[in-house]
Amino acid sequence: MTTDDKANNGGTEPRPANRARQASRQGPRPVEPRPLRYMVAALSQSHLDAMGIGVRALDAEGLRLLLDNDPEVVVHRVLAASRAEPPRQGEPGPASPGSVAFPPVVVAEMTAEHATGLRARLPQVHIERDRSLVHCEAQVPPRKRKTAPSAAPPPGVESTFTFLVKGSGGTPLPGAVVSLTGSCVPGHAVTGPDGRATVTMAGETPETIAEVVVTPRSGHWSARVERPALSTSRDNLIELTGLAETVDGFPGRQTLGWGQRAMGLDRLPKGFKGAGVTVAIIDSGAAIDHPDLRGRITSGIDLVGERAAGWADDVSGHGSHCAGVIAAADDGVGIAGFVPGAAVHVCKIFPGGRFSDLVEALGHCIDDQVDVVALGLGSRHSSPLVAAKIDQARAAGVACVVAAGNDGGPVAFPGNLPTVLTVAAVGKIGTFPETSGHAAGIQGPLTPEGYFSPRFTCHGPEVDVCAPGVAVLSCAPPRDYAAADGTSAAVPHVAGLAALVLAHHDDFRHGYGRRDASRVDRLFQIIRSSCVPIDLGDPWRTGAGLPDVLQALGTSITGTAGGAATAWALSDRLADELAAAGLSVPTPVPAPGLHAEAVTAPGDGLAGTALAGEAPGHPNGSAPGHPSAEGQMSLDDLIGANGQAGAWRPNGPAPAGADVMPAGGSENGPVSAAGPARTPGRARTAKQNAAASPIGDRAHGGVHADGMPPAAGLPCGMPGMPAAWGAQGVPMGQEPLDGVSGMGGVAGTAGTAVPDHDGAGGLTAVAAFAWLAREMGAAGLAAGQRADDLLD
Structure with a gap:
């Protein structure tokens, strides 16, 4: 069965309506499980022969017709082969070095039972879940309190708290997230136009609330209060400190973020702007009318919305923050990015991004000959098709810089792949107010310079380098600034450095000018080798260390x-x-x-x-x-x-x-x-x-x-x-x-x-x-x- 939005030519058809848009209010209906979405690809004959599977391979058209005619399957779209390669079949696993083979992918909905039956009936078909992706932005509060084995709070006990959040000059702040941590399940609410938010905590009393964190949308530092004395009968006032109150002259006078200075960008001679390199940001879009991004981002694609220009709308601000660190204009005001002279391409896949959206976005990066891709996203599940697409990107000379993840556990996918450069986060004492939410991530040990590995950063042997990922100051929609935490805030530091190296390092003017896997490998090697070690007692938290701009560029300056x-x-x-x-x-x-x-x-x-x-x-x-x-x-x-x-x-x-x-x-x-x-x-x-x-x-x-x-x-x-x-x-x-x-x-x-x-x-x-x-x-x-x- 095929939905109405499916193209007739076998290519990528018009996308369905924006997933973030809520349906109009109608009569109630029973709540049922959502259908499962899958990616389906036909295995090549060579792969089947190598695996000893004695059946004939399906071609892409045969697979599509097979699923179209299955009444238990709803086909959403087909991800066509990249324009950079001839249409052909290929294995969903990692391709061999230099290979560009990747199969067309059918995205479809079906039940788990039907998917299992298809796998058994069609051994020449690869089927995997098309799972949701998440931003690698640190959540608040970052610490997880240990709770009783029973996660559900007891019925009948609840406390309701109303908060009034004010900013500089006593102005009520709308859009701030108020997060409470107690003995059971955390609670969250967003302030309205009057700066108020109400949170009902099941199973809690005022005495059991351990922490309140308020995170503003922009313009202010977050606030954190441990063991708060809260009232259930009146407003609980929380006043936030403006960014301009702590950053001298900002934003009227340009500043470099502490992370850019820590990596030596302030010591880089003038003229190193990244011209001639293209960086892609696969994220939530970008606020192209922001003063520091205006004229800097001129191309993009929206893979989750219904408007072609939807990539210029950034509801969450995540993509705009990443874009600012990489490419904000060097114009004397606001902030400056690593490569203000580079071209920036935006691929919007959030909110609602899935593995299939990432595959499609990477295909666009290959077609457009992007040099560096910033991926501040991840999943606790792996995808052979995503892994194969990243390998195809590497073979085409596209370098993927990926966040390690933010749940404090092992490195997330796709950061655990050997074909990407994986970035963990570090913070530094003195770069944020002690009363801010950023302080919640501090844990020992500390280096003599004050560096620490935040609680949220994922860690493991897959971590290649670390980069500043706590209290990172950058752009926020529509025309403001915000300080954010997360390995996704660390990624643009390294992606920006990668663009600088590609634009200015002598190796990429001579021996590694060809777009292939050796170019990507050499780039990653230079970045790792430029690192200043950060000894926190566990190399799995920091990898080779903090990259240094001057060392990475070497004799090029x-x-x-x-x-x-x-x-x-x-x-x-x-x-x-x-x-x-x-x-x-x-x-x-x-x-x-x-x-x-x-x-x-x-x-x-x-x-x-x-x-x-x-x-x-x-x-x-x-x-x-x-x-x-x-x-x-x-x-x-x-x-x-x-x-x-x-x-x-x-x-x-x-x-x-x-x-x-x-x-x-x-x-x-x-x-x-x-x-x-x-x-x-x-x-x-x-x-x-x-x-x-x-x-x-x-x-x-x-x-x-x-x-x-x-x-x-x-x-x-x-x-x-x-x-x-x-x-x-x-x-x-x-x-x-x-x-x-x-x-x-x-x-x-x-x-x-x-x-x-x-x-x-x-x-x-x-x-x-x-x-x-x-x-x-x-x-x-x-x-x-x-x-x-x-x-x-």
Whole structure:
């Protein structure tokens, strides 16, 4: 049986009426279970033969006619093959690398019993539930209280509470969500035009209410009250703090979100805007009339509504928030996105989105040659057809960045697939009011910088990276701003970075320009390798760590106008790192320190010491680095895959007596080492190793697989260091640890520690200098430069 909205040409027909629109009021009818929706696809003959199923395959048209003529089946629509591929059959499971095969899919309703019968009767057909998707936005309250095994509250006991919510200046706030948590089932209500909302809590008394959280639609911080003293006889007043009251000059003066600053976007030189890249946001639409989005989003498609332009209406605000983080205009007011110069395409599938809508949206992304897709959605159920579509997207060069999920459990689907980049959320103390609802997600441990893994974020070995996902400030419909939590708020940070890398990283102008799976894998590898580890005691909560913009772009920013400013910023932060480590003290006059005399080698690098040592192999196996090279090489070429040192020869052969170290395994012997050492590498998960480049990770890795901290020296009073900072250095000038490759130069004699009274010297073995080497390499300030030129 076929519904009236089905197309006659076998393609995607006009969509049914908006699922969010309520039917007009009529007479009552009994409440019955909703019909189940399924996706049905015909398996290919090769798949049937491989599985030993001795039946003839159905073609797409035969499958459609079969279901049309079944009185127990209601066909809704057919998802046609993407325009980028010829119509053909294919398996619903993940396709082989480079494959673009994907079967047409029939979306139909039937009973579970009938679906089971079809599976038994038609082994050449794949049938799966077309399940609903959910936003990966943190719910309030995020903590789940333990309740009695009986979830139903006892009858006869109830309490009704009325809340009056006011904002800045005492104005009533409509549209705010009031959430109560008690001993039984949570309760929710939305404020009306007068700012009032009434919540009836079954099985509760005022004394059993544990928490009240009020989340405004926009313009204000949320509020949270633990153990509230509530009244059932009068209004319970809650006043919210305006965003403009805590963000200086906002929104009249532009601000970058704390997450963008944490990832280093504020240190990126001007001119890196993501031009030439297309980002798709599969979400709830986007408010294209918002001041920060006006003119930034010019194309889209509505897959759940009845209007072609419905993608420009964002009822929930979820898609607009994501769009703001990625691509808000850099115009001096409001906020700015990661890639204000990129093209943005909106695929609206919420409210009411299902697996079939996601499949259809990904098909549009493939057809439109989108570069990056932001997926702030998920499900507790898996879908072989969705997994196959994502694999098809990867084969077409479309990179999917996916939220880990928000229920605090294992990573949700499709974030648990190996073909996507999965993002967990982190928060940071001091980026939101202590009395806000964002504080409910705080849990220990905390890093010294104040980072924490929020209660809601899903975790597991599938997590690739983490990104800011608590109190993220971005656009809200129609023309306002809101602070939101969730792994879906973390996803646009990484999707924006991915667009920056594709637009500006040298690799995608040369070796990885072709739209295929290797392009996506290389992009994910660069992002993972750029991460600064966040140690919260559980690597499954943070993956490789927090991506860094400058490290991800690497030498691509060498020679830009912002290079000198970046160098001074690094110098300032170096002083802070030294002070925090207790290795320097502020004094009103230049303080005596120590320095090591550096010998400048013909390779325009710092001289080091030929040391005998051992480079530990990586526990997950090794990928070869660059065994040797003649002539000038950049800092990127130092590092092999999986955090191992790829030996090199800058500006000619290595010095006499210094052997070249291979990238993997363990080898004793002299190694040429010079300058600041790299930071330790992270052991990669199996998911990350599967996507590792066979030539090693040229972007950024560590030099030790066993986590041993490398050493580094500061050469001869580095220029740019404030004279008032005297270094409490090591008297004899620590040499680098065993097996560490240096930044540049031909090996020379060891530095000798001599007294120095300029207050800017000192040679020490602390992580601050390893950090500086990493930052300078990422900023393109290390390769081919003399030490005394780095901070000019």
